[in-house]
Amino acid sequence: GDSVTQMEGPVTLSEEAFLTINCTYTATGYPSLFWYVQYPGEGLQLLLKATKADDKGSNKGFEATYRKETTSFHLEKGSVQVSDSAVYFCALRENYGQNFVFGPGTRLSVLP
Amino acid sequence: EAGVAQSPRYKIIEKRQSVAFWCNPISGHATLYWYQQILGQGPKLLIQFQNNGVVDDSQLPKDRFSAERLKGVDSTLKIQPAKLEDSAVYLCASSLYSAEYNSPLHFGNGTRLTVT
Numbered sequence: 001g002d003s004v005t006q007m008e009g010p011v012t013l014s015e016e017a018f019l020t021i022n023c024t025y026t027a028t029g030y031p032s033l034f035w036y037v038q039y040p041g042e043g044l045q046l047l048l049k050a051t052k053a054d055d056k057g058s059n060k061g062f063e064a065t066y067r068k069e070t071t072s073f074h075l076e077k078g079s080v081q082v083s084d085s086a087v088y089f090c091a092l093r094e095n096y097g098q099n100f101v102f103g104p105g106t107r108l109s110v111l112p
Numbered sequence: 113e114a115g116v117a118q119s120p121r122y123k124i125i126e127k128r129q130s131v132a133f134w135c136n137p138i139s140g141h142a143t144l145y146w147y148q149q150i151l152g153q154g155p156k157l158l159i160q161f162q163n164n165g166v167v168d169d170s171q172l173p174k175d176r177f178s179a180e181r182l183k184g185v186d187s188t189l190k191i192q193p194a195k196l197e198d199s200a201v202y203l204c205a206s207s208l209y210s211a212e213y214n215s216p217l218h219f220g221n222g223t224r225l226t227v228t
Contacts, residue, residue: 099168
């Protein structure tokens with residue numbers, strides 16, 4: 001079945017550092033890809049999405065590019081802030097189905 | 113627009129007791145999902161509704177879990193009897209168009225269940 005793999009956390013960075021969180025997926029079709037963020041005590045919020053190969057999703061300084069050849073959707077940010085501390089989930093949605101499949105999440109801590 | 117509403121926020125029960133969670137999705141969202149999120153893991157789908165019909169309940173432990181979505185709007189998830197391993201956050205989510213595979217999920221804040 002479909003699956004999503006993320007780099008293990010926690011990831012600890014200093015403010016203004018560059019962030020990369022790796023995400024790779026396995027799918028039989030051509031899924032849409034998503035990054036969700038979960039702040040403490042809250043539900044998941046959509047951060048960005050990409051629906052086809054080579055699409056780049058971006059929001060709040062975060063970016064991720066849908067790479068079909070490497071089945072990857074790595075999340076990047078050029079300069080992280082303390083407020084970016086959260087858990088980040090990579091997810092996919094099957095092309096012809098309706099299920100969302102989530103990765104295990106990567107906890108990010110940004111220190112001032 | 114108002115977000116996905118869930119209640120209660122927290123619940124502590126003893127094993128073998130029963131518990132119910134309530135969810136009201138975003139107005140107009142046809143698809144409603146219940147997810148279980150165990151600490152340190154990603155959300156796992158329990159059940160998916162399209163309007164008031166069940167689309168996928170393959171991962172719902174039907175011997176103890178049940179869910180309904182009467183009238184295709186709000187939904188209730190019940191556990192009876194609860195086990196220690198049911199301790200988790202139960203997330204409700206809704207989506208605008210089930211046929212649009214790039215339509216994102218909108219999550220509520222979840223209910224944190226502790227079974228002692």
